Amino acid sequence: MATVTPGLAARQASDAAIxxxxxxxxxxxxxxxxxxxxxxxxxAARRLGxxxxxxxxxxxxxxxxxRRQRYDISRPDARPWLYGIAxxxxxxxxRAEVRWYRALARTGVAQADQGDVERADARVDAxxxxxxxxxxxxxxxxxxxxxxxxxAWAGLTSGEAGEALGIPAGTARSRLHRARKQVRAVxxxxxxITEGETGRG
Amino acid sequence: xxxxxxxxxxWEEPAPAAAAARASARARLLELAGARGAGQEAGPRxxxxxxxxxxxxxxxxxxxxxxxxxxxxxxxxxATAPATGAGGLPPVTTAYVIGRTEHAxxxxxxRNLIERVRTVSQGSGTGFIILGPGPGRSAVVxxxxxxxxxxxxxxxxxxxxxxxxxDASHTDRYGPERVTISSETVNYISRTWWRGEYxxxxxxxxxxxxxxxxxxxxxxxxPANSPGSNWPAETRRxxxxxxxxxxxxxxxxxxxxxxxxxxxQPPPRGLQPVSQAVWVSRSTYLPIRxxxxxxxxxxxxxxxxxxxxxxxxxxxxxxxxxxxxIPHGYRQLPPDVDAGAALLWNPGPVRASMP
Numbered sequence: 001m002a003t004v005t006p007g008l009a010a011r012q013a014s015d016a017a018i019x020x021x022x023x024x025x026x027x028x029x030x031x032x033x034x035x036x037x038x039x040x041x042x043x044a045a046r047r048l049g050x051x052x053x054x055x056x057x058x059x060x061x062x063x064x065x066x067r068r069q070r071y072d073i074s075r076p077d078a079r080p081w082l083y084g085i086a087x088x089x090x091x092x093x094x095r096a097e098v099r100w101y102r103a104l105a106r107t108g109v110a111q112a113d114q115g116d117v118e119r120a121d122a123r124v125d126a127x128x129x130x131x132x133x134x135x136x137x138x139x140x141x142x143x144x145x146x147x148x149x150x151x152a153w154a155g156l157t158s159g160e161a162g163e164a165l166g167i168p169a170g171t172a173r174s175r176l177h178r179a180r181k182q183v184r185a186v187x188x189x190x191x192x193i194t195e196g197e198t199g200r201g
Numbered sequence: 202x203x204x205x206x207x208x209x210x211x212w213e214e215p216a217p218a219a220a221a222a223r224a225s226a227r228a229r230l231l232e233l234a235g236a237r238g239a240g241q242e243a244g245p246r247x248x249x250x251x252x253x254x255x256x257x258x259x260x261x262x263x264x265x266x267x268x269x270x271x272x273x274x275x276x277x278x279x280a281t282a283p284a285t286g287a288g289g290l291p292p293v294t295t296a297y298v299i300g301r302t303e304h305a306x307x308x309x310x311x312r313n314l315i316e317r318v319r320t321v322s323q324g325s326g327t328g329f330i331i332l333g334p335g336p337g338r339s340a341v342v343x344x345x346x347x348x349x350x351x352x353x354x355x356x357x358x359x360x361x362x363x364x365x366x367x368d369a370s371h372t373d374r375y376g377p378e379r380v381t382i383s384s385e386t387v388n389y390i391s392r393t394w395w396r397g398e399y400x401x402x403x404x405x406x407x408x409x410x411x412x413x414x415x416x417x418x419x420x421x422x423x424p425a426n427s428p429g430s431n432w433p434a435e436t437r438r439x440x441x442x443x444x445x446x447x448x449x450x451x452x453x454x455x456x457x458x459x460x461x462x463x464x465x466q467p468p469p470r471g472l473q474p475v476s477q478a479v480w481v482s483r484s485t486y487l488p489i490r491x492x493x494x495x496x497x498x499x500x501x502x503x504x505x506x507x508x509x510x511x512x513x514x515x516x517x518x519x520x521x522x523x524x525x526x527i528p529h530g531y532r533q534l535p536p537d538v539d540a541g542a543a544l545l546w547n548p549g550p551v552r553a554s555m556p
């Protein structure tokens with residue numbers, strides 16, 4: 001009778017330890033949810049807008065829970081794993097994502113979340129910059145964009161982004177480099193476009 | 202300004218997840234994690250359940266779901282048995298039985314035997330889940346038949362009444378640095394099927410059973426395979442770590458068997474125990490039955506997961522069992538490597554501790 005995994009205080013335990021415990025004490029996985037739901041939701045919201053973020057974040061944790069026995073417990077930090085799952089889910093909405101960036105590029109405000117955006121930001125410069133960046137993101141190829149956004153928005157290193165996407169660290173670095181080059185090229189044009197758009201030139 | 206910083210700054214912080222959405226997602230996760238059992242709703246949304254599934258699950262018949270296969274008895278490696286004991290059987294000492302069992306599993310691997318397991322869950326909190334793709338396509342069922350052979354895995358899930366709900370194959374190919382995972386899944390509820398393929402770095406995807414040998418992670422594995430798992434390898438590791446002891450003899454699945462159980466310390470006061478027992482054949486020392494059971498508490502009935510093993514020669518006919526057949530007329534969905542079948546193994550509120 002009895003026993004399988006040691007009881008650890010969830011706050012002190014690494015993600016790997018919690019996930020390993022959840023193999024037999026499944027409700028412990030709630031600690032992973034509590035740690036990272038907000039981050040995953042935030043990432044999904046940036047990429048797809050609020051309307052899809054709820055579904056993506058919930059689904060990501062469902063998949064993570066179902067796959068927890070495959071988690072590599074030699075990796076203490078579960079963020080790359082969770083972001084990898086979320087990225088796969090977001091990839092299903094690839095067209096929606098590109099539409100979202102194009103909408104932002106056209107208007108600076110996404111139709112779906114217009115209210116939120118308007119409340120959050122009325123600054124014309126920021127809006128113009130966002131339009132430029134959204135336009136750049138819509139043009140960056142999907143694979144490069146994945147790495148760029150995992151680094152810029154999820155705060156992963158390029159190595160962790162590679163881990164999340166299942167690609168070698170070197171490949172992640174080169175994709176990041178390519179994507180950043182495209183973004184920098186767009187930003188280099190910023191002053192003229194901003195002036196033209198804002199009518200201040 | 203650094204372009205990454207600009208990228209961060211240009212996008213205002215998204216509004217935090219609505220408290221209701223977060224609470225709902227968390228409640229659904231916990232629901233899946235054991236508060237409810239097979240036959241009840243699972244997954245991120247209630248609407249993902251097909252209403253008719255509940256009707257199927259309410260039935261109480263036994264699944265009739267096995268592919269024709271040739272069972273073989275595996276003669277274990279030659280070993281000197283201890284003196285015959287009562288009943289004409291050798292006395293079962295822990296060291297002898299564990300050694301023979303470990304050896305039998307190694308021999309099964311060496312002979313490339315196919316492991317076939319019919320697993321039935323009872324009570325609540327455990328079953329087999331098919332995930333998506335997309336809403337309305339996930340379901341939990343209480344029994345499954347699975348096959349495992351050298352990284353190839355197939356699992357067919359059935360309702361309690363024996364109706365086939367899904368059929369999924371899953372193949373992992375681990376190279377030194379790269380891994381390829383391919384899957385093929387048929388959902389008999391939605392009459393759809395899809396493939397999935399993932400190729401990438403092995404980083405982060407190393408399964409526990411292939412990590413350098415360590416007894417730290419040698420907890421007894423769940424009594425059924427799931428995609429990516431390797432029950433024989435995990436069990437061998439647990440055996441070699443001294444995790445099991447002999448607990449008696451008896452019969453299992455019509456075969457004379459020796460019962461071995463994990464060496465557990467009593468759980469801390471107030472915590473409920475999980476119990477596990479493995480029955481190994483007295484003639485082959487291969488596992489023939491594994492059973493986990495745990496009290497549910499909270500007014501829920503006790504739950505268990507029982508797997509009955511058959512070890513098959515890798516004949517052409519038996520190897521064909523590892524393939525999924527797509528029924529004629531089913532609709533193909535876009536590839537999705539995340540969607541597929543998995544073991545939902547949820548002792549729920551049980552607490553336990555390893556010595």
